[in-house]
Amino acid sequence: xxxxxxxxxxxxxxxxxxxxxxxxxxxxxxxxxxxxxxxxxxxxxxxxxxxxxxxxxxxxxxxxxxxxxxxxxxxxxxxxxxxxxxxxxxxxxxxxxxxxxxxxxxxxxxxxxxxxxx
Ligand SMILES: Cc1cc2nc3c(=O)[nH]c(=O)nc-3n(C[C@H](O)[C@H](O)[C@H](O)COP(=O)(O)O)c2cc1C
Numbered sequence: 001x002x003x004x005x006x007x008x009x010x011x012x013x014x015x016x017x018x019x020x021x022x023x024x025x026x027x028x029x030x031x032x033x034x035x036x037x038x039x040x041x042x043x044x045x046x047x048x049x050x051x052x053x054x055x056x057x058x059x060x061x062x063x064x065x066x067x068x069x070x071x072x073x074x075x076x077x078x079x080x081x082x083x084x085x086x087x088x089x090x091x092x093x094x095x096x097x098x099x100x101x102x103x104x105x106x107x108x109x110x111x112x113x114x115x116x117x118x
Contacts, residue, residue, distance in 0.1 A: 001080065003076060005069050017067075019094045024084075024086040027040060056068065
């Protein structure tokens with residue numbers, strides 16, 4: 001699976017990752033009536049994002065580091081796994097980080113990304 005996530009020499013930090021989870025865009029079954037308003041794929045991306053969030057939080061709570069990875073070679077993935085033709089939304093790599101502190105990062109300011117009532 002690692003080779004699916006390291007095309008073009010990307011994501012070198014995954015060299016020693018221990019496990020990988022591929023999150024596929026599956027088919028959702030909407031509640032009766034909802035299909036009149038939404039197509040069945042309407043919420044799948046949110047379900048996948050939530051799953052990735054909970055997976056990474058659960059891993060962290062057990063002392064396991066993780067990284068969400070969108071750089072996926074889907075052809076290679078489909079070669080090794082039965083993806084049944086479903087697109088891979090993202091993968092989550094799990095392992096034990098070499099870093100002992102959180103690297104500095106440029107963040108958007110809270111006020112710039114949260115809209116408040118006028
Ligand atoms: C859908 C998605 C795909 C991502 N793909 C990659 C990737 O391929 N390579 C990478 O280095 N970071 C990727 N990232 C970014 C990291 O997973 C991580 O979310 C980002 O560094 C922010 O983490 P932090 O808020 O803990 O610093 C991706 C993030 C998301 C949400």
